[in-house]
Structure formats: structure tokens, C-alpha cells
Amino acid sequence: MKNTNTVWWSCQKYRSFNGLISFWSILIIIHFTTCNPVGENLSISSGDTARLSYAERFSIVHYDTTAVLTVMDEQRQVVQQYRTSTYPNSCRGVSACFQIPVQNTVAMTTPYLAIIDALGEAGAVRAVSSIMSLYNATLTHLNENGKIITLGSTKNLDQEQLVALGPDALFIPYTRTALELHDKLIELSIPVLSITSHKETHPLGKAEWLKFFGVLFNRTPEADSIFRGIEDDYLQTKQRYQGQHNKPKVMAGYARRGSWIAPGGKSYFARLLEDAGADYVFAENGDSGNITLSFERAHELGQQADYLFFISMGPVKWELIRAREPLINDWQSVTQGKVFSNDGSINAQGGNDYWGKGFLAPHVILKDLAMALSPNTIHPDSLVYFRKPI
Structure with a gap:
């Protein structure tokens, strides 16, 4: 028998029959409730x-x-x-x-x-x-x-x-x-x-x-009440922005050692971009995790994008990024100042709240993205988890 996780389940059911069920009967009961392959x-x-x-x-x-x-x-x-x-x-x-x-x-x-x-x-x-x-x-x-x-x-x-x-x-x-x-x-x-x-x-x-x-x-x-509030807020924002006709083209990810790491087309972040009314350059990709491509290929795509969303685990040092990958300075999003990074909320301990509190705030992150993509509607200073590093 490989799993004893559910012995208690049967014991609760049969506890009142302690003096009536034989030892072998109990073994049979345990067998059928615990011999379940992991x-x-x-x-x-x-x-x-x-x-x-x-x-x-x-x-x-x-x-x-x-x-x-x-x-x-x-x-x-x-x-x-x-x-x-x-x-x-x-x-x-x-x-x-x-x-x-x-x-x-x-x-x-x-x-x-x-x-x-x-x-x-x-x-x-x-x-x-x-x-x-x-x-x-x-x-x-x-x-x-x-x-x-x-x-x-x-x-x-x-x-x-x-x-x-x-x-x-x-x-x-x-x-x-x-x-x-x-x-x-x-x-x-x-x-x-x-x-x-x-x-x-x-x-x-x-x-x-x-x-x-x-x-x-x-x-x-x-838990149900908190989630309903998050869901309602998210869906209202999605309804407001997702249907816009002119969808801005978006590049996302981060540079690392001559490569570009980007959220896959079926990822959490790709879904956020879609619901914010964006046209993600990797939307047709079928990966739900990150994808890795050469920086040269990323450069080709980055030049075509209207916006760049830089995704980082910690604070973004933009000048260092530009120095290490000078080609990024030619991207349309960079020359026009349409760059946003997900380090808009760094806590007192140095942690990036996007990966912490942001887990429970998809409605806030969606608003951030929608506002960033609609600068004439709402001022970027009102962003929570994102900011303009340049």
C-alpha cells in the first residue's frame, strides 16, 4: 500500500462500530481507501x-x-x-x-x-x-x-x-x-x-x-468575497479597453547575456496585454512560460513595436541596460519614450511587489497596462506596479 493519506477518512465513518467490525474487515476497508497510487x-x-x-x-x-x-x-x-x-x-x-x-x-x-x-x-x-x-x-x-x-x-x-x-x-x-x-x-x-x-x-x-x-x-x-471584487474590477477594465480598434503593438521581456527573455504567447502576461487592448508581438506563440530568443531577433521585433514593457524581478537599471545592449536605443518605443518597467512598487525591504502583492492584484496590473497604452486618457504617474524608467 503506497498511500496512507486517507485512513482517517474511513476511521471517522466507522469509529462507532469499533466493537462490531472484525480486524480483517477493518483491513479491507483500509485497503480500498488507501491503496491509491501516488x-x-x-x-x-x-x-x-x-x-x-x-x-x-x-x-x-x-x-x-x-x-x-x-x-x-x-x-x-x-x-x-x-x-x-x-x-x-x-x-x-x-x-x-x-x-x-x-x-x-x-x-x-x-x-x-x-x-x-x-x-x-x-x-x-x-x-x-x-x-x-x-x-x-x-x-x-x-x-x-x-x-x-x-x-x-x-x-x-x-x-x-x-x-x-x-x-x-x-x-x-x-x-x-x-x-x-x-x-x-x-x-x-x-x-x-x-x-x-x-x-x-x-x-x-x-x-x-x-x-x-x-x-x-x-x-x-x-476568500469568495475578495475574489469577486477582484474579478468585477478586472472585467470592467477589460470591457473598457479590449475592444479598441487601433491596438498598439507591444514588445515585452528583458535582456540577459545577449538574449531576450519574453513571456510566451499563452502566458499570464500575454493574457494581460490582450485584455488591455494590445497587440503582443508574440501573441501567436504557443508557450505558457517564458521563451528565449537571440537579441538580434528581438531587435527586429522591437523596432516594430509601439511600446516596450520591461519585466524584471528587481529594480530596473535602464542606463545599464542601454549600455549593454546599445541596439535597444534604436527601438521606436525607446526613441519615443514609450517604455514601462514592472518595478513601480519596490517595498522597504527591496522586493518587487509586482511578484508579491501583484499576484492578488491582476485588476490593478491590468489598469496599469491599459493606462500606459492610453497616455492621453490617464496620466502615467497614477500607475501602481509599472513606471516609466526613461
């Missing part, structure tokens, strides 16, 4: 499936006192399934089962912290990977008072400190590096949740992960 979806016949409008990387099935959370990869293959329970101690000693609400958590990336904070549960976070994740005064204050500690990245995680912390949930991205760490954490009895929110290709799909976290923190009504 990666296969468990077949559970009843329950209320939560409605998801945009997210494609998770599902939620609600029961009276429990829920089943399923996490999927980009091929919609099951990565892991998690159980939640409101019964005291029902998850003790059972892997992939979480007593809700979780109260002692570790958020290994800023987007998870942003979601937890939005749900009003920042006080349940005990550790983060880096101080750069602390994007507001409340979180910084918690860190300064020892309420939130830093553990390092997935490559250099302080496992000893993590074990001493004893969290009841650790949120970690489903990446190659994190997978190498995952099994080790399970061996250390750290309850891990692998998250694939970064694999979502729709901006609202990323934000809809609010509902996943809402279950774990017992904040489903709040």
Missing part, C-alpha cells in the same frame, strides 16, 4: 465541488466537516491531494491531512503571504523565506518582534530551525528545486502543501487561489 485522483462519490471560473490547477470538494483539495500541474495531472478536518486531533499522525484552521504556517513565496494577509491571517505566519517578502509595515513589525522569522530559500532552507518551529502547514511552490526538498521535509514530519498557482495562465486564475487558502484557514466566505 498521482492518481481518489474517487470520492459525493460532495459539493466548489465552482472555479478561471483556476485550472486545483479543485475543492466540500463535505459536512471536511474538504478534499486537489493540486494539479500544467497537464492537469494530480500532483497531490490534501484532506482537511474540523475534528480535533483527527489528522494526528496522518500525512496530507490538515486540521483547520491552520494556525502555525510557513509561506515560502511572497504570493502565498499576500493571500494569507488578505484573508486577515498574517498572524498565523511564523516564517518566510526572505525578509524581502515582508511588503508592508504590519509584516515588518511582526518580523522585528520575532513573530515571523526567515528560513532561507528552498535551496538553502534552515531545516533545523524549521523543525524547531514545528509548523502545521508549509506552503511551497511545485518546482524542480522544491521537489528535491519535499521528500526530505516529509521525512522530518513537516506537513507540506505543494502549490502550483504559478502555473496558472489566466491572471484571475492566479488570484482564484484565494479559495484554496480560504479552506485551510477556514475563511471561505472571505
